[in-house]
Amino acid sequence: MALPKLQCITHALKNLSLLSHPDQRALVCVNQVRAMSRVKRRHTVPPFWLPKTTRTMYPEHMTPENEVFLKDVIEEKYSSPLKTECWERGTWAKNSMRCGLIGRKIGIYPMWTKDGTRLLTTLLQVSDNQVIKYIKPEDIVQGKRKRYRELGALVIGADHIDPRIVTKEYYSVFSEAGVMPKKKMSKFLITPNAKLSPGTPLYASHFQPGHYVDIAGITIDRGFQGVMKRWGFKGMPASHGVTKSHRRGGNIGSGGDKARVLLGTKMPGHMGRERRILRGLKVWRINTQHNVIWVHGPAVPGGVGSYVYIYDSVLPDHRHTQENHPPFPTCFQDEEEVEEELYDQELHTFREPSVQFVEK
Amino acid sequence: MVMAVVAAAALRSSSTRLSRLLPGVCGEAWGHQARRGAVLRVLPFIPTQDPDVIKKMPEDFRAVYPEFLPGPKPEYRNRLREKLERQDMLARRSVMPIPEFYVGSIMAVTVADPNASGKNNRFVGICIQRGDAGLRAWFILRNVVDHQGVEIKYEMYSPLLQSIEVLRLEKRLDDELLYLRDALPIYSTFPLDMEPEVMQEGAPVPVNPIKVQLKPRPWHERWERKNLQGVMDLGLPERFYKKAKLHEKPWEKYDLMKEYRATIPEEEQADIFREISPHYPLMESTRRRGKRKRVLPSIS
Numbered sequence: 001m002a003l004p005k006l007q008c009i010t011h012a013l014k015n016l017s018l019l020s021h022p023d024q025r026a027l028v029c030v031n032q033v034r035a036m037s038r039v040k041r042r043h044t045v046p047p048f049w050l051p052k053t054t055r056t057m058y059p060e061h062m063t064p065e066n067e068v069f070l071k072d073v074i075e076e077k078y079s080s081p082l083k084t085e086c087w088e089r090g091t092w093a094k095n096s097m098r099c100g101l102i103g104r105k106i107g108i109y110p111m112w113t114k115d116g117t118r119l120l121t122t123l124l125q126v127s128d129n130q131v132i133k134y135i136k137p138e139d140i141v142q143g144k145r146k147r148y149r150e151l152g153a154l155v156i157g158a159d160h161i162d163p164r165i166v167t168k169e170y171y172s173v174f175s176e177a178g179v180m181p182k183k184k185m186s187k188f189l190i191t192p193n194a195k196l197s198p199g200t201p202l203y204a205s206h207f208q209p210g211h212y213v214d215i216a217g218i219t220i221d222r223g224f225q226g227v228m229k230r231w232g233f234k235g236m237p238a239s240h241g242v243t244k245s246h247r248r249g250g251n252i253g254s255g256g257d258k259a260r261v262l263l264g265t266k267m268p269g270h271m272g273r274e275r276r277i278l279r280g281l282k283v284w285r286i287n288t289q290h291n292v293i294w295v296h297g298p299a300v301p302g303g304v305g306s307y308v309y310i311y312d313s314v315l316p317d318h319r320h321t322q323e324n325h326p327p328f329p330t331c332f333q334d335e336e337e338v339e340e341e342l343y344d345q346e347l348h349t350f351r352e353p354s355v356q357f358v359e360k
Numbered sequence: 361m362v363m364a365v366v367a368a369a370a371l372r373s374s375s376t377r378l379s380r381l382l383p384g385v386c387g388e389a390w391g392h393q394a395r396r397g398a399v400l401r402v403l404p405f406i407p408t409q410d411p412d413v414i415k416k417m418p419e420d421f422r423a424v425y426p427e428f429l430p431g432p433k434p435e436y437r438n439r440l441r442e443k444l445e446r447q448d449m450l451a452r453r454s455v456m457p458i459p460e461f462y463v464g465s466i467m468a469v470t471v472a473d474p475n476a477s478g479k480n481n482r483f484v485g486i487c488i489q490r491g492d493a494g495l496r497a498w499f500i501l502r503n504v505v506d507h508q509g510v511e512i513k514y515e516m517y518s519p520l521l522q523s524i525e526v527l528r529l530e531k532r533l534d535d536e537l538l539y540l541r542d543a544l545p546i547y548s549t550f551p552l553d554m555e556p557e558v559m560q561e562g563a564p565v566p567v568n569p570i571k572v573q574l575k576p577r578p579w580h581e582r583w584e585r586k587n588l589q590g591v592m593d594l595g596l597p598e599r600f601y602k603k604a605k606l607h608e609k610p611w612e613k614y615d616l617m618k619e620y621r622a623t624i625p626e627e628e629q630a631d632i633f634r635e636i637s638p639h640y641p642l643m644e645s646t647r648r649r650g651k652r653k654r655v656l657p658s659i660s
Contacts, residue, residue, distance in 0.1 A: 107441035107445075116472060116519065116520045118518065123441050290440060290444065304435060304436055350451035350517075353455055354472065354519050354522050355472050355519045356522070357472050
């Protein structure tokens with residue numbers, strides 16, 4: 001068990017296939033023991049095997065000229081376009097899987113459709129998304145099913161951070177691709193024809209209005225809650241002799257043969273801060289200048305400012321077809337002209353005249 | 361506590377100084393603040409020193425277009441979202457002008473309605489409440505039709521709205537007129553074919569000092585506890601006023617933190633005004649046109 005911390009980190013990185021040395025990948029951190037009967041659903045601290053992102057800052061006593069010089073160096077280093085040449089772009093086929101995007105929930109506001117129906121939309125900002133790494137199907141952990149054995153993965157990062165404040169280990173993940181270190185990363189499973197070369201920027205126009213997406217995120221942390229808030233129990237009456245148990249759950253099990261509390265009984269406990277996926281949300285509108293996506297409904301997991309992961313919907317009704325599939329493998333916005341505001345056909349844009357009903 | 365009182369006193373004195381500097385802006389804003397309820401509260405705004413912005417920006421902007429200031433809760437705020445929302449609001453205003461109005465103004469709203477004959481519905485009433493910010497902004501109109509009180513809540517930026525007219529532009533003594541529900545029906549009865557009233561361009565918005573007679577209890581709310589200015593003597597036994605006295609919170613007007621949490625900081629207000637200042641000509645022209653229209657019927 002007594003692996004030095006750094007060694008542990010490198011092991012873990014190899015596990016995650018983020019470091020590339022196929023001969024060393026066989027080294028797997030086997031010392032990890034899980035003693036709990038059930039795996040914890042939430043953690044308040046990140047797992048110890050994840051590399052630390054930011055380093056400890058100490059006074060470096062830099063002169064203002066040096067500061068300016070460093071800034072220039074960073075700017076110069078990261079302003080250049082793709083380091084590697086673009087890979088050949090695949091074409092869409094049935095059962096193709098594209099990568100998703102990392103977005104930020106920035107708020108909720110109403111929109112109206114052309115028939116006057118009001119709907120609430122959630123705004124998701126896609127900020128500085130870039131491909132960091134492509135992992136081949138044979139390099140990732142193999143699944144049992146054939147479908148999963150054929151899938152590769154793209155690691156996508158979002159939101160720049162200052163490269164001066166990150167640790168060496170974390171920086172090395174990005175230096176290969178030649179992109180600025182990112183605040184948030186995620187691995188998206190893809191079919192190999194949807195692969196993108198590292199450094200490719202991804203924009204909100206990756207999706208199109210009218211298509212459907214699945215959105216994953218961490219729900220709002222509500223802390224330790226009682227059964228009324230957590231499970232929607234009714235509680236007990238306010239009067240008629242009830243004392244001290246107005247918000248209690250009541251009985252949790254019977255005696256007799258069972259003589260125990262059944263597993264999964266709804267009881268007080270920690271509520272929220274869990275990963276949840278909301279499936280089949282319609283994309284209503286896209287702003288390609290600010291990279292904002294308007295999706296249906298106010299119930300996207302997480303509070304304002306939290307990160308969410310946006311995927312093409314896997315629901316059978318919302319699968320893409322040959323005639324109607326989104327830009328594949330992604331929309332290369334720098335190469336083609338894209339309108340600033342994209343609207344769904346049914347959505348009322350605020351520049352249009354008021355909705356009117358025609359008398360039949 | 362003493363500190364807070366002293367600070368508040370200093371603040372008040374500064375506000376009086378302000379009102380001397382900017383007559384008609386700060387005075388009324390502060391006078392109304394003590395009684396504000398659900399309505400967004402705003403601090404007096406000192407215009408920027410930028411001459412271009414000053415030229416373009418009307419002084420009473422916060423009072424005329426309050427929904428351009430976002431909700432003050434920090435956990436729901438995001439600058440980009442607010443900016444996009446304002447763009448949409450301006451886009452909608454360029455299609456359907458939304459005139460200046462206040463709680464107490466008498467308005468006519470035309471709405472597309474698939475079930476109405478002619479597919480349009482026009483309703484006249486007095487604005488009894490106004491709330492929310494951004495695209496969610498709404499107001500409630502009240503009227504008595506066939507001895508039946510009717511209230512309709514309209515969303516200002518809904519594309520179903522065909523037009524909003526202000527028939528009589530005025531304010532009342534209170535910031536919410538919800539007590540009209542418990543007043544005699546005569547006070548909220550307005551003819552549906554009411555003519556728009558004459559108003560001179562540039563004149564200040566008049567405040568109607570009318571006092572309303574409430575019906576005897578039971579009421580929807582305990583109006584004796586609301587410190588209403590626009591009602592006649594309620595005629596209640598002494599015990600009601602004693603109870604009301606107990607529920608008073610006279611210290612709240614000195615609560616600087618409460619004030620702070622309920623408002624948008626002044627610098628941010630300036631940013632917002634600066635951002636939409638290119639659109640003032642459009643908004644101001646609709647405002648002026650509305651007033652001139654009201655002059656026309658009297659001439660003919």
